[in-house]
Amino acid sequence: MKNLKRGLFFFLFVIVILLYLNYPKLNLISGFASKSMASSVFIGKQTAESVSLNENNFHLIKMADATVNTNTATSSVFGLMKRKSVYREGLGCVLVNDDYNENEPYQKPNRFIKKDTLPYPFGHQKEKDTIFENVDYGKLNAAIENSFSEPDVKKTRTVLVAYKNNIISEKYIDGFNEGTSILGWSMSKSIIATLYGILQYQGKLDVNSRAPIAEWQKDDRKNITINHLLRMQSGLAWEEDYTKISDVTKMLFLDADMTKAQIQKEAIAKPTEVWNYSSGTSNLLSGILKTQFKTHQEYLDFPYQQLIDKIGMNSMLIEADMNGNYIGSSYAWATTRDWAKFGLLYLNNGKWGNERLFDEDWVKYITKPTQHSNGTYGGHFWLNANGKYPDVPKDMYSANGFQGQRVFIIPSKDLVIVRTGLAEEPDFNINTFLKEILSAIN
Known part of the structure; x- marks a missing residue:
């Protein structure tokens, strides 16, 4: 006892x-x-x-x-x-928080969903049954099966491979299918960046212009441009650590207005002198995006009208903070097929069917390595420019999210590969995953 x-x-x-x-x-x-x-x-x-x-x-x-x-x-x-x-x-x-009134009315985005008779990816109908002679389908399916092996370690949920705008293989674990929306986490950052590419193509914005932040105009922060923010090289202080109380965890789990967290940070270096990954920067960009419109409703509608629904990513939803600002750092949801559409938009250099959403130069911009990132980061996209993944072409770039959410774009191979799950490196080996898929396409 x-x-x-x-x-x-x-x-x-x-x-x-x-x-x-x-x-x-x-x-x-x-x-x-x-x-x-x-x-x-x-x-x-x-x-x-x-x-x-x-x-x-x-x-x-x-x-x-x-x-x-x-x-x-x-x-x-x-x-x-x-x-x-x-x-x-x-x-x-x-x-x-305690100040939130659940009964208070709120604005929500309009959706711009069109019915069509086109096959996937440019429409909502069943994809064409296309067989490519240079694809070893047995080898491809074996590679995908391997990515689902060791489920307690790799924790893969979905994989889709699109070649030359055609799905050539996809797989889902039990409980998930082509209609299941999946949180992209920081893949959301690449969505926010793309909205800037669209505005620039429309002649409504220049990414090299200074960030329109009133609080910065009386000190050296006035020299920070939108380009610096897109490249995470503003020189502003920020701690991106999810294991403790840090700037990012306080923003995501305490702030009513997430667009302000980065604004309040002091400069620890001049723009371009350091590269510092910051979710606060992405939400600041969401706030700056709002200043481009006369009304809050126009801001809410823009991502859906000019990007998401325009290319048929109708499952996508970007969550907003208490003040109605899009949480561009972390909270975009979409099906695996719709995440693949986003990758295919970039594979097609900004053109969707007969319509161009952003200029080819935008693709060059977001894939240009950012100084001090060791060739791993461009403009809110991740890069393989320095061969981080040695068995993967160096022109590969990707939208990356927590726990291994990925949209890989490999222009030289005409490929888009989507992988979602609950584990990332080293438990899920990206180099091996991509290498095995690439080996199946001659």
Whole structure:
């Protein structure tokens, strides 16, 4: 009995110590669990049980207990730091604070969905059955099967390979299919950047112009351009660390207006002197995007009218913060097929069917290596310019997201490859994955 009591006391002591050490993090842990649960259920159409076993089953997040109601999800850690997320039609789910009024009306984006009779990818009908003589389909399917092997380690959920604008293979785990929307995480950054490419092509914006931030006009930050922001070389302070209380976790799980977090940071270097990856910068770009329009409704409509619905990515939804700003750093959802459409738009150098959305020079711009990034980063896209992946062509570039969400674009091979899952390197080996797929196409 004494040993039992001692064991129980020791267990409680450990719990108390863990809570003491992590108490400041509980707000963020609970916030992540609540937001993830709400979005995965209401947008991704997953069950609450599945989200608890998968999306929320890692690191400290698994300490949280999240439940779902009609249009909300709440979470807490051992009953502490209760957080709530609310689903808003057209805007997705948002973590709310005590000031949020669920009964207050809000603006939502209009959608511009057109019916057509064209096959995928340029329409909504079934893709053509196309056989390429230079594709070894047995080898290709084996490569994709390998990416799903070791499911507890690689955690792949979906893979799609498109060659010359045709799907040549795709695979989904149980519970996922071609209609399942998947969170792209930081692939969302590449969506936001593309909106700037569209505005520049339309003659409404010059990325080399100074960022229109009033707070910066009285110090050296006035020299920061939109180009510097797109390349993550503004010289502004920012800590992108998801394992602790940092700039990015405070922004995503505490801020009502996420466009302001980066604005408030001091300059630690002159523009172009350093490269510093920053989700705050991407949300700042979302805020700057809003200044290009006369009304909030025009801002809300623009991504769908000029990009998303224009190329038929009708499943895509970009979530917004409490103030209605698109969270361009992290929260775009779409089916695997629609993520592939985004890659194909770039593979076709900005042209979709007979319509051009952005100039070919924009592709050159976003794939030009940014100084101090060691050839790994361009303009809100990741690069292979310095051969980070040695068995993959150096012209490959990609939209990358947390836990291994990827849209790979390989122009020299006429390929777009989408992979989604819950694990990234080293558990999921990207070089091997791409190498095996490439070896199947002569």
